[in-house]
Amino acid sequence: MDLRYSDADLAFRAEIRGWLAEQLDGEWGELRGLGGPGRDHEAIDERLAWNRHLAAHGWTCVGWPTEHGGRGLSLWQQVIFREEYARANAPHGVNHLGETLLGPTLIAFGTPEQQARFLPRILAVEELWAQGYSEPAAGSDLANVQTRARLTDDGSQWVVDGQKVWTSNAHFSQWVFVIARTEPGSQRHRGLSFLLVPLDQDGVEVRPIEQLTGGSEFNEVFFTGATTDADLVVGEPGQGWGVAMGLLGFERGVSTLAQTVDYARELDAVIALAREHHALDEQPVLRDRLAELKVELEVIRAQGLRGLSTVAGGDDSSAGGGAGSIFKLVWANWHQRLGEVAMQVMGQSGLLTRGDDYDLDEFQRLFLFSRADTIYGGSDEVQKNILAERVLGLPREPKGA
Known part of the structure; x- marks a missing residue:
């Protein structure tokens, strides 16, 4: 294990350290440290503006391949970026689930159409994402998912019914990626699909859960006849478990x-x-x-x-x-x-x-x-x-x- 940094790595560390010091010494300085664990409710609009400022200067999705808008940084340079960002006490991001989880998953498993539709908006912090995995009876035992989805008779849309819980940031996100059972009678890992579902619709209700820290970053999300387009399934229908586990690998x-x-x-x-x-x-x-x-x-x-x-x-x-x-x-x-x-x-x-x-x-x-x-x-x-x-x-x- 060689943990030495190359001259290029050291130069990159100096670059990002200098840029953050300059930016956080100006108008953004008051946001230092905001939004950390247990404090996700703090200054959401201001942190969103900061994240978009990062995007405008090419500092979002730095590990993504350049063909998808990222910087294509090496693994070690991604570590350097994250370390310097934390060392600068920069405000915590609002785009984590899209940038570090869904984005890489779409790059690995999504169709070109899905990549073209969603990746640029994640990169620019124009759309925020929540994670629809856990349920009241499927937390650590994720394979016990009971949320169901079926195709409409004309095959144009998925109709989703069920409940998710501990859904981070659902109260200010526009989209949620959902693990749902799409094959009637299937059990455990089989028959699950990975769906992309818009949150701003009549069939979705988001209820914040107040925590011991006083914040409400987690939510219950109820789907009652919620819909999403038929082509917004990542991977093959019924094969969502592999996609879901692939996403957790990026976590x-x-x-x-x-x-x-x-x-x-x-x-x-x-x-x-x-x-x-x-x-x-x-x-x-x-x-x-x-x-x-x-x-x-x-x-x-x-x-x-x-x-x-x-x-x-x-x-x-x-x-x-x-x-x-x-x-x-x-x-x-x-x-x-x-x-x-x-x-x-x-x-x-x-x-x-x-x-x-x-x-x-x-x-x-x-x-x-x-x-x-x-x-x-x-x-x-x-x-x-x-x-x-x-x-x-x-x-x-x-x-x-």
């Missing part, structure tokens, strides 16, 4: 690895708080926990880079070798421990909000939001089963156990 990697920069900033803030409270001198056990967290974060980043290096070397074995699952397990549990240590540093004051409203500070929000880290994006139990069954070859877990 791991570059953007997740760049989170370690944000985590380092959070850790530094907790350490500064501990110094302010004189906890480093008076509580040696707490000091040791903070030291452990700092060392572990470096190990996590090295683990993430190692997983990406196999892909960069042409060995796309992150799924088969379990690198993606291992990385998810370690960063999610590390982040939860950081939130717990933050509360330990705050002591009793961590139990109180500021002012009359439910106004959380950064450490309270860190603690509450990180409770979900081991659930969303594939729960700990699912990741361990993947490693046990697909990597180690152990017997499958009995269903219903």
